[in-house]
Amino acid sequence: MKILVCISKTPDTTAKIAFTDNNTKFAEAGVQFILNPYDEWYALVRAIELKEADPSTVIHLINVGSADTDPIIRKALALGGDEAYRVNSTSGDSFYIASQIAAIATKNNYDLIFTGKETIDYNGSSIGGMVAELLGLPYISLATKFTLSGTSATVNREIEGGEETDEVSLPAVVSCQKGVAEQRIPNMRGIMGARTKPLNIIEPVNADSLTSIDSFELPPAKAGVKLVPADNPEELVRLLHEEAKVF
Amino acid sequence: MSVLIFLDQSEGHIKKNSIEAASYGAKVAELLGTTAEGIVLGTINEDLAGLGKYGLKKIHSLKNESLNNFDDAVFTDVIAEAAKVINAKVIIFSNNFNGKAIAPRLSVKLKAGLVSGAVALPELSNGFIVKKNVFSGKAFANVSIKTEIKIISLNANAYKVVEAEGVAEVTELNVTIPASKVKVKEVNKVVGEVPLSEAEIVVSGGRGLKGPENWGIVTDLAKALGAATACSRPVSDSDWRPHHEHVGQTGLAIAPNLYFAIGISGAIQHLAGVNRSKTIVVINKDPEAPFFKAADYGIVGDAFEVVPKITEAVKKLKGI
Numbered sequence: 019m020k021i022l023v024c025i026s027k028t029p030d031t032t033a034k035i036a037f038t039d040n041n042t043k044f045a046e047a048g049v050q051f052i053l054n055p056y057d058e059w060y061a062l063v064r065a066i067e068l069k070e071a072d073p074s075t076v077i078h079l080i081n082v083g084s085a086d087t088d089p090i091i092r093k094a095l096a097l098g099g100d101e102a103y104r105v106n107s108t109s110g111d112s113f114y115i116a117s118q119i120a121a122i123a124t125k126n127n128y129d130l131i132f133t134g135k136e137t138i139d140y141n142g143s144s145i146g147g148m149v150a151e152l153l154g155l156p157y158i159s160l161a162t163k164f165t166l167s168g169t170s171a172t173v174n175r176e177i178e179g180g181e182e183t184d185e186v187s188l189p190a191v192v193s194c195q196k197g198v199a200e201q202r203i204p205n206m207r208g209i210m211g212a213r214t215k216p217l218n219i220i221e222p223v224n225a226d227s228l229t230s231i232d233s234f235e236l237p238p239a240k241a242g243v244k245l246v247p248a249d250n251p252e253e254l255v256r257l258l259h260e261e262a263k264v265f
Numbered sequence: 266m267s268v269l270i271f272l273d274q275s276e277g278h279i280k281k282n283s284i285e286a287a288s289y290g291a292k293v294a295e296l297l298g299t300t301a302e303g304i305v306l307g308t309i310n311e312d313l314a315g316l317g318k319y320g321l322k323k324i325h326s327l328k329n330e331s332l333n334n335f336d337d338a339v340f341t342d343v344i345a346e347a348a349k350v351i352n353a354k355v356i357i358f359s360n361n362f363n364g365k366a367i368a369p370r371l372s373v374k375l376k377a378g379l380v381s382g383a384v385a386l387p388e389l390s391n392g393f394i395v396k397k398n399v400f401s402g403k404a405f406a407n408v409s410i411k412t413e414i415k416i417i418s419l420n421a422n423a424y425k426v427v428e429a430e431g432v433a434e435v436t437e438l439n440v441t442i443p444a445s446k447v448k449v450k451e452v453n454k455v456v457g458e459v460p461l462s463e464a465e466i467v468v469s470g471g472r473g474l475k476g477p478e479n480w481g482i483v484t485d486l487a488k489a490l491g492a493a494t495a496c497s498r499p500v501s502d503s504d505w506r507p508h509h510e511h512v513g514q515t516g517l518a519i520a521p522n523l524y525f526a527i528g529i530s531g532a533i534q535h536l537a538g539v540n541r542s543k544t545i546v547v548i549n550k551d552p553e554a555p556f557f558k559a560a561d562y563g564i565v566g567d568a569f570e571v572v573p574k575i576t577e578a579v580k581k582l583k584g585i
Contacts, residue, residue: 180454
């Protein structure tokens, strides 16, 4: 079986968010970048588990980004995965990125394409659905459990107040979130092995961006907490009713 | 030209977040000088004409029972057909679970730019710019959609429902329903509770409550407020509460009008799921708890003493 795992580089969860160039660019100075948690902990680990169950499985990783992302890709390879592709491009929205992924997928005929639920910086949650439509494949979004049975899969998907259990024939695209797998730490062997695994840098195919970011904004600063004494909780209720007007 | 709004339904009822999308879509139509129309798929137990009160002029309904099972590819094809028939230039979804599956597919199918996670009406003075949440609620991006057809999926509780007078014309949609490649085997959901993604008030508990047997103070307050209940990650991981209650970076992201955090310290990962809440109240016995820095109101005290008194005060205020 051949699996493609889509991975992204994102700022660390605790990064300070600021913008430069007249609020048109994210300020990268001093920011630590990581592998998008949903991609790493759920999409990639699940693929690795499937390979552990069936060692003939081949796992490819794909990223659309610049050379800055290579250390992050190596980190992903250290966790697992046989080879990686990096489409050498930083310009482009979700549609553009999905188009690059679809171009590779069309060449390589994957049985399964995993993405994370969303990236923690853009929060688009669109790549999986776009890739599925570009390839004419079924898409199960926001999976909380993935079980393979031969050439089909049983996938639990999150819905309001619960879960739906779906059955789908492969090939398919699945976006992954908590529940699909457990986060892992790369071991020394994995880290050493990652150095020799192929990281193919390829040029992007011609594709459009259908949207572009004009500018960023920070939310207005909060006024600071209004503390109410513990012996007067009725005052809190009064404030919420009369001042905040939330009930 | 028109604005088309997808009205997501569950068990025959239009979801609350879709009503918000309808009001939003009606306003967008007004700004563009055109009409707002809705599309509903599957068996509906509501009076569709009544949806006119949210500003929808027409409802396109496709009652086929097979559509009671969600399939994002099938829904995408049907909505795309309908969009072509009515010459829809803007298509609106709620950015809920189904919206997140359909909108990206539709974006590709119609080559229509998509902004997912919108929090405001489009800015039309210089193109078509939609504000959305980015960096997990820590910032906004103003995104320009450059294509002729545009898709917006609206975040829950980002636009207030507007009710007026009006009756919508209801028509049967005449499109082919493609075969489904996904089989829905089972649906497991908690019934009779306010769904977390739709709740205007949420009462949430953390490790500070020490164990699942102590959750009474959370559920009592939630009941008094008519609120949904939520929890932090450690609580969910320890199986003290059902997993669908987990809010945070790796759980659900919510934006209620009021978020009550009881016994939760306020780690960055938790904040990422709740920082878009309009008002945050923190009850914690540790005055150094980081959550107080993100809170609007707070009480430093023992939750087991303070929260029941808050519940009493709420009941008294509401006369219940």
